[in-house]
Amino acid sequence: MPHLDAERFLRDLNELRQIGAYKTGVHRPTYSPQDMESRRWLMERMAEVGLEPSIDGIGNVYGRHKGPGPQLLAGSHIESQNYAGWLDGALGVVAGLALARAGLPVDVAAFADEEGHFEGGFLGSRSIIGDLTEEEIDRSRNRTDGTPLREALAAAGLAGKPRMQLEKGRHKGFFEMHIEQGTQLEKAGLRAGVVTGIVAIWQWRILIEGQQDHAGGTTMAERRDAGLAAIRLLAMLDQEMPRACGERSTWTTGRIALDPGAPSIIPGKADILFQFRDVEVPVLERMERCLRACVQESNRRERMTATLLNVSKATPALCDPAMMAALDAAAAKHAPGAWQRMPSGAGHDAQYIARMMPVAMLFTPSIGGISHHWAEDTKEEDLALCCRILADGAEGFLKT
Amino acid sequence: MPHLDAERFLRDLNELRQIGAYKTGVHRPTYSPQDMESRRWLMERMAEVGLEPSIDGIGNVYGRHKGPGPQLLAGSHIESQNYAGWLDGALGVVAGLALARAGLPVDVAAFADEEGHFEGGFLGSRSIIGDLTEEEIDRSRNRTDGTPLREALAAAGLAGKPRMQLEKGRHKGFFEMHIEQGTQLEKAGLRAGVVTGIVAIWQWRILIEGQQDHAGGTTMAERRDAGLAAIRLLAMLDQEMPRACGERSTWTTGRIALDPGAPSIIPGKADILFQFRDVEVPVLERMERCLRACVQESNRRERMTATLLNVSKATPALCDPAMMAALDAAAAKHAPGAWQRMPSGAGHDAQYIARMMPVAMLFTPSIGGISHHWAEDTKEEDLALCCRILADGAEGFLKT
Numbered sequence: 115m116p117h118l119d120a121e122r123f124l125r126d127l128n129e130l131r132q133i134g135a136y137k138t139g140v141h142r143p144t145y146s147p148q149d150m151e152s153r154r155w156l157m158e159r160m161a162e163v164g165l166e167p168s169i170d171g172i173g174n175v176y177g178r179h180k181g182p183g184p185q186l187l188a189g190s191h192i193e194s195q196n197y198a199g200w201l202d203g204a205l206g207v208v209a210g211l212a213l214a215r216a217g218l219p220v221d222v223a224a225f226a227d228e229e230g231h232f233e234g235g236f237l238g239s240r241s242i243i244g245d246l247t248e249e250e251i252d253r254s255r256n257r258t259d260g261t262p263l264r265e266a267l268a269a270a271g272l273a274g275k276p277r278m279q280l281e282k283g284r285h286k287g288f289f290e291m292h293i294e295q296g297t298q299l300e301k302a303g304l305r306a307g308v309v310t311g312i313v314a315i316w317q318w319r320i321l322i323e324g325q326q327d328h329a330g331g332t333t334m335a336e337r338r339d340a341g342l343a344a345i346r347l348l349a350m351l352d353q354e355m356p357r358a359c360g361e362r363s364t365w366t367t368g369r370i371a372l373d374p375g376a377p378s379i380i381p382g383k384a385d386i387l388f389q390f391r392d393v394e395v396p397v398l399e400r401m402e403r404c405l406r407a408c409v410q411e412s413n414r415r416e417r418m419t420a421t422l423l424n425v426s427k428a429t430p431a432l433c434d435p436a437m438m439a440a441l442d443a444a445a446a447k448h449a450p451g452a453w454q455r456m457p458s459g460a461g462h463d464a465q466y467i468a469r470m471m472p473v474a475m476l477f478t479p480s481i482g483g484i485s486h487h488w489a490e491d492t493k494e495e496d497l498a499l500c501c502r503i504l505a506d507g508a509e510g511f512l513k514t
Numbered sequence: 515m516p517h518l519d520a521e522r523f524l525r526d527l528n529e530l531r532q533i534g535a536y537k538t539g540v541h542r543p544t545y546s547p548q549d550m551e552s553r554r555w556l557m558e559r560m561a562e563v564g565l566e567p568s569i570d571g572i573g574n575v576y577g578r579h580k581g582p583g584p585q586l587l588a589g590s591h592i593e594s595q596n597y598a599g600w601l602d603g604a605l606g607v608v609a610g611l612a613l614a615r616a617g618l619p620v621d622v623a624a625f626a627d628e629e630g631h632f633e634g635g636f637l638g639s640r641s642i643i644g645d646l647t648e649e650e651i652d653r654s655r656n657r658t659d660g661t662p663l664r665e666a667l668a669a670a671g672l673a674g675k676p677r678m679q680l681e682k683g684r685h686k687g688f689f690e691m692h693i694e695q696g697t698q699l700e701k702a703g704l705r706a707g708v709v710t711g712i713v714a715i716w717q718w719r720i721l722i723e724g725q726q727d728h729a730g731g732t733t734m735a736e737r738r739d740a741g742l743a744a745i746r747l748l749a750m751l752d753q754e755m756p757r758a759c760g761e762r763s764t765w766t767t768g769r770i771a772l773d774p775g776a777p778s779i780i781p782g783k784a785d786i787l788f789q790f791r792d793v794e795v796p797v798l799e800r801m802e803r804c805l806r807a808c809v810q811e812s813n814r815r816e817r818m819t820a821t822l823l824n825v826s827k828a829t830p831a832l833c834d835p836a837m838m839a840a841l842d843a844a845a846a847k848h849a850p851g852a853w854q855r856m857p858s859g860a861g862h863d864a865q866y867i868a869r870m871m872p873v874a875m876l877f878t879p880s881i882g883g884i885s886h887h888w889a890e891d892t893k894e895e896d897l898a899l900c901c902r903i904l905a906d907g908a909e910g911f912l913k914t
Binding site: 229297298328334342344363461480484485 | 630713728
């Protein structure tokens with residue numbers, strides 16, 4: 115059984131929490147000075163535990179184990195959503211460090227921009243498996259302020275650096291520990307979740323084109339109000355999606371931007387961010403058909419034109435049975451009766467790494483299910499417990 | 515019959531169009547450097563035509579006629595919406611100059627912030643009739659960037675200046691010439707509209723409070739999605755408002771801001787700008803009851819809380835029969851068979867000035883009805899024609 119230093123693990127987490135601290139959370143958007151500071155901090159910690167640290171041209175930080183194989187890979191991401199939680203991503207990276215410190219043969223990785231500050235998202239994990247082209251990097255922009263990705267990389271000192279690829283055959287599997295970002299564990303009074311699979315996110319943009327006009331001088335009959343078409347289409351999706359979805363599907367409208375957005379102007383344009391998630395491709399395809407039918411119906415009913423653009427379509431990933439079994443056994447030992455198997459409703463780097471090797475994930479409870487908000491938190495005893503489960507599970511899996 | 519210099523009138527309009535020029539329109543938000551430049555330009559033109567120019571503590575520019583009474587008042591506003599048209603407001607101010615130049619006994623006014631860049635709106639016309647308190651000025655902020663009104667006034671060099679009040683009994687009536695901002699004249703093949711009354715705008719903000727959460731980790735049943743509550747409430751208003759409105763009422767959702775507005779975050783807050791307009795108070799009150807009932811119903815159905823805030827409630831204004839008759843006669847002479855009487859769907863400074871004196875308005879056609887957009891335009895021959903109608907109408911009214 116590896117000697118896991120839980121106290122040191124928690125100390126590392128709390129030290130990382132100081133970088134970009136915001137209230138009780140952190141603000142470390144991808145490639146911001148705070149994010150880059152956290153990557154430098156991580157490389158120092160990697161060196162301390164005997165890994166060989168490096169950073170690549172997309173910002174991936176990698177700590178390579180120097181001993182003989184077979185190796186494991188462990189990690190997650192280190193940037194945060196804007197003004198968000200201290201554990202989302204950071205937990206899996208620092209847990210990877212703890213495993214290396216405990217003497218396990220692990221490479222540790224922090225994949226860049228899992229949070230999707232830039233168009234495309236999952237830049238780091240997609241890059242390291244060879245799924246991110248130079249053309250996509252040329253095109254991608256920051257979703258908040260429009261900064262081109264190339265500019266952001268240059269400002270962070272990463273321009274021109276090569277992008278690392280995973281070495282085929284080097285790793286027996288990838289472990290990612292993460293907060294649940296929901297209330298299923300908390301509501302069931304459980305302390306750990308062994309993840310069975312990761313949902314895929316299919317992201318869309320709906321652009322509606324009408325005619326900008328004065329809100330007083332234009333009669334209701336004359337109007338081509340892009341905002342009204344947006345409301346009607348989104349209300350239709352609210353009615354129709356439940357007929358297409360699966361039992362655990364989710365769908366979300368994250369933004370409705372009306373242009374120009376003034377009180378006395380009929381909006382000429384609407385720009386909608388819409389996404390849905392499920393673990394089964396046939397369900398995702400059914401939801402896509404429903405979305406397309408609603409957009410088509412909007413264009414039949416309205417004088418405003420709705421255009422549907424696909425932003426991204428991820429592939430659902432199933433976790434590896436042997437890795438899950440090893441985590442089950444470790445959870446049963448450290449948290450008897452206080453753990454369960456469960457799917458992941460959120461996307462994670464593991465879904466891309468799964469294309470190269472077996473993967474598994476372990477969830478800690480999220481207090482109140484709060485996530486992507488600075489109030490996100492998990493009890494320290496649950497963090498320590500899950501790190502022990504992860505270390506034992508990793509060791510158990512290495513023996514298989 | 516006054517000698518109206520139509521060529522000079524058009525030259526003034528085109529000169530003013532250069533200040534803050536944007537494509538074929540202008541960008542002169544209230545108290546911006548461009549707006550203040552246009553106010554200085556106006557004071558120079560006023561002095562040239564023999565008026566005594568001044569600017570007051572809210573930015574109203576006033577040109578006082580030096581001769582004996584009875585005087586008329588003529589004008590409108592000179593700032594524009596963002597990146598909007600060259601005639602909206604400017605037309606009525608420059609027409610006032612043309613009347614003074616033609617020898618009519620008119621004071622000319624440009625009232626500040628008719629466009630409502632700042633909370634409250636109609637700052638200038640409300641100030642000059644004594645309807646704007648110092649407390650409201652303390653509170654008001656720019657709707658685009660949040661700048662406090664006091665700061666904007668100080669930056670424009672207006673802090674501490676006294677605010678002018680209209681002199682009771684000085685004016686026989688107020689004439690405001692304006693673009694129609696609709697397509698009623700154009701569709702009917704007409705060249706001028708004598709306005710019968712100005713609708714009132716009742717403006718609202720609807721704030722919805724939910725719970726910001728991760729879009730993947732939170733099941734549909736657990737969510738408190740403020741954006742979804744906004745969509746459902748606005749779809750309900752789309753259904754219910756036609757049951758409450760009058761024949762010519764309009765209602766508009768100008769903005770739906772979801773917070774934080776990211777693709778993978780369930781919105782925790784929604785902020786909606788909503789307004790409706792009618793010329794009859796009982797209809798406005800019916801629409802308010804409908805709005806309140808929909809908000810109440812949203813709060814019965816949803817776990818998200820909607821709060822309705824009134825931003826402003828204007829009073830509809832009817833135009834003066836003698837002034838309308840004088841404009842009718844002038845229109846019949848200059849544009850026989852090519853004019854009509856019509857209500858104004860948009861709010862105008864005249865609705866506030868109507869509390870102090872009789873008012874009338876004259877509409878020019880808007881090409882394609884386009885307004886609050888840089889492509890806004892009117893044929894120069896229609897502008898010149900309407901300025902002639904206005905001058906003759908003003909002279910005719912003076913003789914009554």
